[in-house]
Amino acid sequence: MSKVIVFDIGNSDVVVGFFDANILKYSLRIKSLKNENALYFEYRILNFMLEKGISKTDYTKGVVSSVVPSLTPYFVEFCNKFLDFDPILVNPGISKLMKINIDNPEELGADLFVNALAAYTIHQKACIVVDFGTALTFTSVNSKGEILGVNIVPGIKTAIKSLFSDTSLLPQVKLEIPEKVIGKNSMHSIQSGILIGYEGLVKELISKIKTEIGEDVTVVGTGGLSSVLTGIFPLFDVIDRELTQKGLLMYGNAYL
Numbered sequence: 001m002s003k004v005i006v007f008d009i010g011n012s013d014v015v016v017g018f019f020d021a022n023i024l025k026y027s028l029r030i031k032s033l034k035n036e037n038a039l040y041f042e043y044r045i046l047n048f049m050l051e052k053g054i055s056k057t058d059y060t061k062g063v064v065s066s067v068v069p070s071l072t073p074y075f076v077e078f079c080n081k082f083l084d085f086d087p088i089l090v091n092p093g094i095s096k097l098m099k100i101n102i103d104n105p106e107e108l109g110a111d112l113f114v115n116a117l118a119a120y121t122i123h124q125k126a127c128i129v130v131d132f133g134t135a136l137t138f139t140s141v142n143s144k145g146e147i148l149g150v151n152i153v154p155g156i157k158t159a160i161k162s163l164f165s166d167t168s169l170l171p172q173v174k175l176e177i178p179e180k181v182i183g184k185n186s187m188h189s190i191q192s193g194i195l196i197g198y199e200g201l202v203k204e205l206i207s208k209i210k211t212e213i214g215e216d217v218t219v220v221g222t223g224g225l226s227s228v229l230t231g232i233f234p235l236f237d238v239i240d241r242e243l244t245q246k247g248l249l250m251y252g253n254a255y256l
């Protein structure tokens with residue numbers, strides 16, 4: 001069983017996963033810094049590998065999903081230069097692994113595609129994947145494994161940031177739900193406004209999406225901020241922070 005390296009290039013973070021015999025052994029989160037160059041990301045990954053004793057020659061396969069085109073070449077080149085192979089790029093538009101029932105399949109984010117692939121492969125039934133990233137996304141899949149479509153809203157941190165035009169003045173808003181709904185200071189007003197408001201948003205969308213799918217549905221939560229909205233945990237059948245990484249491995253196993 002070979003070892004596979006996977007890269008999930010998101011708008012906030014790049015997550016690098018190291019799989020050994022289909023088990024995620026290590027994972028590294030690096031900020032998706034647009035001003036950095038290849039050297040910076042190479043250094044971060046090589047340093048991590050050195051620290052964990054991960055051997056470069058053990059890895060012979062790689063999969064890259066990216067929703068930040070400017071960063072993609074750094075990770076492709078990393079594989080070429082240090083691991084001596086060409087990684088495969090997730091391309092929802094041409095992949096036959098899932099039927100994509102949207103106007104223009106090319107438009108679908110590669111991360112959303114692998115999320116759907118992982119959720120459907122694991123649960124084998126209709127599902128909604130709710131990804132709490134920079135964007136908060138809902139990807140719907142029916143029981144035949146067709147991707148039906150997506151809902152996109154600003155992510156929780158993105159929504160908070162959007163309240164402040166100069167981000168250097170951003171107050172430290174802890175992602176904690178206050179006890180009272182009515183805020184008595186700016187911090188509580190934002191916390192309750194955004195967090196309690198988002199709980200309602202997620203609840204309403206899941207309910208309406210379920211009705212539209214019209215089948216028994218599994219709801220899967222994922223993404224860096226999937227533990228923030230504690231009040232709506234019961235809406236989720238499972239929270240799987242490794243979902244995207246698992247989908248990347250499945251994509252690689254199908255094509256490599």
Ligand SMILES: Nc1ncnc2c1ncn2[C@@H]1O[C@H](COP(=O)(O)OP(=O)(O)O)[C@@H](O)[C@H]1O
Nearest residue numbers: 010011012013014132133134135157223224225
């Ligand atoms: N364990 C964690 N606790 C709190 N926030 C986290 C954690 N892991 C990641 N985050 C934050 O969650 C946000 C979304 O991350 P992520 O889901 O990777 O977004 P994207 O895919 O858009 O890059 C980021 O701001 C990230 O720093």
Ligand SMILES: CC(C)(COP(=O)(O)O)[C@@H](O)C(=O)NCCC(=O)O
Nearest residue numbers: 010011012067107108109133134135
């Ligand atoms: C919706 C997204 C911005 C989510 O990105 P993320 O929050 O994971 O960084 C990304 O999947 C994307 O750019 N998608 C293309 C548009 C679409 O899927 O319809």
Ligand SMILES: [K+]
Nearest residue numbers: 010111133244
């Ligand atoms: K993501």
